[in-house]
Amino acid sequence: MYVCICRAVTESEVHECIADGATSAKQIKDATGAGGDCALCVRKICAILKRSEDLATVA
Numbered sequence: 879m880y881v882c883i884c885r886a887v888t889e890s891e892v893h894e895c896i897a898d899g900a901t902s903a904k905q906i907k908d909a910t911g912a913g914g915d916c917a918l919c920v921r922k923i924c925a926i927l928k929r930s931e932d933l934a935t936v937a
């Protein structure tokens with residue numbers, strides 16, 4: 879499923895970025911381009927980041 883329509887970035891690409899060490903929406907933007915256009919997806923990216931942080935805390 880696309881997170882960023884403008885740059886055609888999928889949720890799994892965002893997850894890969896997080897797995898590679900990205901901890902902020904800016905790092906994900908630098909790596910994938912997501913959020914570099916209309917920026918409507920930035921909230922979604924932040925939610926994915928938050929969710930993965932929560933999972934990391936639980937694990």
Ligand code: FES
Pocket residue numbers: 881882883884885912913914915916917918919920
């Ligand atoms: S949807 Fe991501 S920049 Fe527009």
